[in-house]
Amino acid sequence: MRIKFDIRKAYFAAAIVVVALLAVIPRTDLGREYNAALIAAKAGIPNTVTAIYLKNRLYDTMFEVMVFSISISGALYFLKKENKFHLEDTLFTDPATIIIFRGCAMLSFLSACALATVGHLSPGGGFAAGVAFGTSMVIQSLISDRNHLSNYLSMERPERFEKSSWMLILAISLLTFSGIIPSNGIWGSLLSGGWVPLLNILIMIKVGLGTWALSLGFLDHKWIF
Amino acid sequence: MFKTLLNYLGGVPLDVVFLARLLLLSVILIGLWGVLFKKNLIMKIIAMDIMNTGAISLFVLSSWYRSKAPVIAEKGSSIPASDPVPQAVILTAIVVGFSVLALLVVYVMDLSRYFHTLDTDRIQNRWKR
Numbered sequence: 001m002r003i004k005f006d007i008r009k010a011y012f013a014a015a016i017v018v019v020a021l022l023a024v025i026p027r028t029d030l031g032r033e034y035n036a037a038l039i040a041a042k043a044g045i046p047n048t049v050t051a052i053y054l055k056n057r058l059y060d061t062m063f064e065v066m067v068f069s070i071s072i073s074g075a076l077y078f079l080k081k082e083n084k085f086h087l088e089d090t091l092f093t094d095p096a097t098i099i100i101f102r103g104c105a106m107l108s109f110l111s112a113c114a115l116a117t118v119g120h121l122s123p124g125g126g127f128a129a130g131v132a133f134g135t136s137m138v139i140q141s142l143i144s145d146r147n148h149l150s151n152y153l154s155m156e157r158p159e160r161f162e163k164s165s166w167m168l169i170l171a172i173s174l175l176t177f178s179g180i181i182p183s184n185g186i187w188g189s190l191l192s193g194g195w196v197p198l199l200n201i202l203i204m205i206k207v208g209l210g211t212w213a214l215s216l217g218f219l220d221h222k223w224i225f
Numbered sequence: 226m227f228k229t230l231l232n233y234l235g236g237v238p239l240d241v242v243f244l245a246r247l248l249l250l251s252v253i254l255i256g257l258w259g260v261l262f263k264k265n266l267i268m269k270i271i272a273m274d275i276m277n278t279g280a281i282s283l284f285v286l287s288s289w290y291r292s293k294a295p296v297i298a299e300k301g302s303s304i305p306a307s308d309p310v311p312q313a314v315i316l317t318a319i320v321v322g323f324s325v326l327a328l329l330v331v332y333v334m335d336l337s338r339y340f341h342t343l344d345t346d347r348i349q350n351r352w353k354r
Contacts, residue, residue, distance in 0.1 A: 008261040015257050019250045023243075036306050040297040048295040048306075052313035064317045071324035078331045123294050127316060207320075214327055221334075 044184030045120040045193035053125075054196050062173045065206060069166050072210045076159060079217040091143060098143045108136035116204040120193050126200040130207025137212035141219065158216070162209040169202050245286055252279035266333045266343045270326065277322040284315040 036048045043051035053061050092098065112132035115124035172195050175181075185192035256279060259272025288295075288308040295309035333343070340348050 012258065012261055015254060019254055023247055023250055036295045036309055037297055039309060046297045048297065048309035049313045049316070052309055053316055057313065060317060064320055068320050068324050071328050075327045075331045078335055121296075123296060127320060218330075 043193060043196075044187065045196055046188060047120050047122065047125070049123075050120050050125045050196060050200070051193075054120075054199050055194075058173055058176060062170065065166060065169055065203065068207070068210060069162065072159065072162070072214050075214055076217050079221050093143075101139050101143050105136040105139040108132050108139065112136065112204060112208065116200050117190065117197065119200045120196045121188060121190075126203030127207055129200070129204035131211065133204055133208030134211025134215070137208065138215045141212070141216060158209045159213040162206055162213060165202050165206040165209070169199065169206065172199060172202070242286065242289070246283065249279050249283045249286060252276075253283070255279075264344050264346060266336070266345065266348075269345075270329050270333065273329075274322070274326060277318070277326075281315050281318060281322075284311045284318075287311055 039048045039051050039056070040046055043055045045051050092101065109132070112129045115129035115132060116126060119125040119129060176195060181194045184194060191197060253276055256272045256274075256276025260269055260276065263269050263272060288311040290305060290307045293306040295306045295312070297306070336348065337343050340351055342348060
């Protein structure tokens with residue numbers, strides 16, 4: 001008699017065992033009192049999450065941003081093989097919808113600016129601001145007169161600006177690694193924390209434009225409609 | 226009896242955090258079930274994203290402490306707040322998960338254009354020919 005062996009069921013059984021082990025690991029509250037305060041005092045900015053990913057783990061963040069950039073390049077390469085589909089007819093043309101979408105885009109963009117500029121003083125930061133910025137640009141590209149965006153930004157290749165802002169992030173990271181860091185400044189002021197505010201704004205531009213380029217690639221592709 | 230058993234298993238009290246951890250681990254298991262046993266490629270991708278969400282939420286839960294954000298009000302104050310290290314670590318996973326999702330969707334689009342199906346068994350049969 002031959003026992004039917006399915007490797008997928010074996011994987012699932014092993015995963016159940018691992019999850020059961022993870023469920024009974026005790027939870028510790030050690031180190032919670034002084035860990036955050038120590039990190040904040042050393043970095044010079046109140047938001048400790050931003051302090052970790054832009055100061056303690058800047059090397060990690062630099063290559064994370066590179067992974068994002070390369071994956072967007074790959075996705076756009078595969079999307080551009082086919083002819084582009086111009087979907088002027090399927091976009092929203094209703095004036096009420098256009099006004100509401102423009103208002104939502106403005107609110108989203110303003111929240112992105114706020115999250116990026118005070119991201120080192122309050123909860124927020126570059127990545128959250130980038131997602132908000134990308135959302136506002138995608139909302140703008142869903143309405144029918146989206147071509148008026150080309151007065152301000154190049155609609156054709158937003159990934160070009162994205163790559164250049166990644167080069168700026170790389171340059172600032174290399175300056176930091178070679179020891180050229182501005183002083184921390186006054187605790188809680190807008191320009192405190194060395195390169196952190198500038199890096200926040202650059203990461204916002206990079207992530208937002210990358211998201212927008214990817215969404216434009218998917219929106220203009222023939223496969224979806 | 227049940228409580229003593231739980232204490233024996235590692236001193237985990239039966240509270241909200243433990244129940245939320247069980248919930249998030251079951252979310253990860255549901256995602257893994259979808260990745261392994263679903264036949265449609267789009268469903269596989271959605272299940273992978275569910276798994277990613279469960280893992281991210283598990284990290285955020287592990288850093289949770291009395292719902293206080295890790296933002297220090299004054300310099301040198303030692304008020305207990307959430308642990309900032311797991312949140313900063315999992316930020317990388319969010320961005321990389323988004324990148325992997327975008328690449329997977331594009332690759333599945335190419336596959337479906339070539340094979341005219343999304344079913345994994347049919348794709349496997351046509352691949353062999």
